[in-house]
Amino acid sequence: MAKKPFLIGITGGSGSGKTTVSKALITRLADNNPILLQQDVYYKDQSDKPMEERMKTNYDHPDSIETDRFVADLEKLIQKQAIDTPVYDYAEHTRSSKTTHVEPGDVIIVDGVLLFNDARVRDLMDLKVYVDTDDDIRFIRRLQRDTHERGRTVEGVIEQYTATVKPMHNQFVEPTKRYADIIVPEGGGNYVAIDMLMNQAIAMVKKEE
Ligand SMILES: Nc1ncnc2c1ncn2[C@@H]1O[C@H](COP(=O)(O)OP(=O)(O)O)[C@@H](O)[C@H]1O
Numbered sequence: 762m763a764k765k766p767f768l769i770g771i772t773g774g775s776g777s778g779k780t781t782v783s784k785a786l787i788t789r790l791a792d793n794n795p796i797l798l799q800q801d802v803y804y805k806d807q808s809d810k811p812m813e814e815r816m817k818t819n820y821d822h823p824d825s826i827e828t829d830r831f832v833a834d835l836e837k838l839i840q841k842q843a844i845d846t847p848v849y850d851y852a853e854h855t856r857s858s859k860t861t862h863v864e865p866g867d868v869i870i871v872d873g874v875l876l877f878n879d880a881r882v883r884d885l886m887d888l889k890v891y892v893d894t895d896d897d898i899r900f901i902r903r904l905q906r907d908t909h910e911r912g913r914t915v916e917g918v919i920e921q922y923t924a925t926v927k928p929m930h931n932q933f934v935e936p937t938k939r940y941a942d943i944i945v946p947e948g949g950g951n952y953v954a955i956d957m958l959m960n961q962a963i964a965m966v967k968k969e970e
């Protein structure tokens with residue numbers, strides 16, 4: 762029987778450094794057949810709605826994610842089956858018509874802002890990590906990223922952050938810190954924590970062999 766993959770879940774507020782940590786781990790674990798799955802690609806399709814309406818969606822509420830499909834895909838990867846994930850376009854606030862084919866791996870790294878919200882998802886994780894970065898640093902990072910990479914204006918970022926991102930963070934993201942096995946301060950720059958996570962993943966993969 763194929764060995765069970767080791768699944769690491771990485772959550773934390775928007776701009777905390779989840780993706781940076783996840784990608785650093787993928788690089789370090791290159792010899793251990795790692796794959797990255799981002800919860801963000803499971804944001805619900807909104808192609809039937811006009812842009813004006815899509816801009817008003819609350820993307821920081823758990824209802825904005827197609828969690829049933831996300832859970833089903835995670836279960837397939839754990840059973841060593843390939844999946845085809847949606848592709849999400851942040852500038853258009855909807856899915857593109859493409860999909861991404863993902864082959865199963867021995868280490869599965871999953872990142873997402875609302876990752877520990879659903880018990881079904883939490884129960885699939887072997888190691889749960891919360892990246893903990895100050896709110897003001899996260900906001901500055903988000904402002905820079907969203908204006909450079911996600912087609913937003915400064916005013917739009919401030920408005921969205923105040924209306925939904927911050928209140929939903931306090932209601933749905935920060936409280937999930939209590940489910941974490943490990944809390945990583947500052948995210949991407951914390952090489953000690955990233956190396957510890959890498960060593961744990963390698964040890965677990967070797968144990969399964
Ligand atoms: N330690 C760090 N120092 C400076 N910038 C960082 C650091 N970690 C992440 N960033 C930057 O902040 C932005 C958000 O980081 P990212 O990893 O995408 O966060 P998240 O996935 O939690 O939203 C990115 O532009 C990234 O390059």
Ligand SMILES: O=c1ccn([C@@H]2O[C@H](COP(=O)(O)O)[C@@H](O)[C@H]2O)c(=O)[nH]1
Pocket residue numbers: 774775776779780801804820821850851853854855873874926
């Ligand atoms: O159409 C969308 C979908 C999501 N968002 C925002 O993205 C972040 C999650 O991504 P991070 O990489 O963790 O920052 C979430 O806070 C949503 O507000 C969006 O703006 N538009």
